[in-house]
Amino acid sequence: MSTESHTQSAVVYTETGDASVLHFVEREIAEPGPGEVRVRVVVSGVNPTDWKSRTGGAPGEKPPFDEVVPNQDGAGVVDAVGDGVEGLTVGDRVWTYLSAHQRPTGTAQQYTVLPVDRVIPLPDGVSFDVGASLGVPAVTAHRALTVAEDGPSRLAPGALEGRVVLVSGGAGAVGHAAIQLARWAGATVITTVSGPEKEALARSAGAEHVVNYRDDDAADQIRAIAPDGVHLVVEVSIAANLALDLAVIAPRGTVASYADNGGDTVEVPIRPSMVLNARYQFILLYTVGAAALAAGAEDVSEAARQGVLEVGEEHGLPLHRFPLAETAAAHEAVENDTVGKVLIDVA
Missing domain, CATH: 3.40.50.720 (NAD(P)-binding Rossmann-like Domain)
Structure with a gap:
């Protein structure tokens, strides 16, 4: 899909609850601001924190934003960069983490805009599947x-x-x-x-x-x-x-x-x-703090570069794939303790 259309497919929720609150919609593609990067998401990773955030802390609790795109982890390609961004350029392969933390938009969408410190270069030869499995x-x-x-x-x-x-x-x-x-x-x-x-x-x-x-x-x-x-x-x-x-x-x-x-x-x-x-x-x-997050991201990237963090059943972590339109089913799979890693094919 080209950004020339100015819209993208995304999954959103406007109220907390079970997976039925997730809706597949078309929404505007956001522009990156200063210090931000736009990523064309290829694979989105689903973790327990994603469905727990969607469920909320109590029945009827409002989400932190009027509309939320879930999922903290993902991998894709840098599509645009905002002012002041250094170290990343359009076309770079990347992985993301804490994508939806204190922000309304995670990786369950075709394009996500993130602060540059949550976007990490994906080493050459490391698959998008591995990249989307690194964050949490x-x-x-x-x-x-x-x-x-x-x-x-x-x-x-x-x-x-x-x-x-x-x-x-x-x-x-x-x-x-x-x-x-x-x-x-x-x-x-x-x-x-x-x-x-x-x-x-x-x-x-x-x-x-x-x-x-x-x-x-x-x-x-x-x-x-x-x-x-x-x-x-x-x-x-x-x-x-x-x-x-x-x-x-x-x-x-x-x-x-x-x-x-x-x-x-x-x-x-x-x-x-x-x-x-x-x-x-x-x-x-x-809440671990910026220094610990940065150290973790750097060491994890190096481990991935060395072929350490491979995924798939042969590496001990079976993969379960869903298309973006079936994000609700992907959330339910994680919520039901499916053994392995749940991934959403976005691109």
Whole structure:
């Protein structure tokens, strides 16, 4: 489609609720302002935060803007740049993150206008599918792997050498990225899963050791692999898993919790945590701060350039594709805990 028509296909909602509030419409193509970039979206990625934002915090709650285009992540090609933009030019392949954060328009549309700091060059040879899968999952995983007291604060080959990382829920999108990034950085990676199908995915992602968290002796299995304990836990369900985490964590170890799966409250035993000097770090990309986001985006791009963050079933993350007109179905797939990555083909 040419921008000469001045309209584009987009998915919008004007009220919060289930996926039925999403509507496929034609809307104006916006011009980039100072410090902004317009991206022709090729692939849009869907994450749990997208449907949770669409649902809202309470029944009848108004969206933050009169009309919202959902989806935080995407990949495409720079189509236009505003005044003062440096480092990006028309025709550059890019990936985006936090595209809809505090803004009315995300990536569920053919053209999206974003602040330049949310648009990252997509390395040569890295597919748009990978680009659309980086934002929320990979940057969250990066943050989780860089919050320990004893470091590192950045990821690169060797950064986690000698460390043992436990990834809870290794078959999920964040868990998948955490396995890949931790292995790239030199860690020994253990992951917990619920069964053989997810074990196969975690191993395809690169996990060296896989434990079924439902086993009565799960802690013993992990301790057999890591007798001195686990240095860092990337945790998807701290409410359900804290007892296991404390049974296997090393002194000064960190539990980095990025989701509330399994319960929205957790009871922390004080004395066992104190004896271990355990650190609990809660993670939400929206509030981690600009420096951590920039570091994450830079390291994630380099990992992708080195072929680390591949997607697809053969790499441990099955892809589920939807056309833009079926964005509601894509949201429902994520909401129903579909195993793998949900992508929307926009272009």
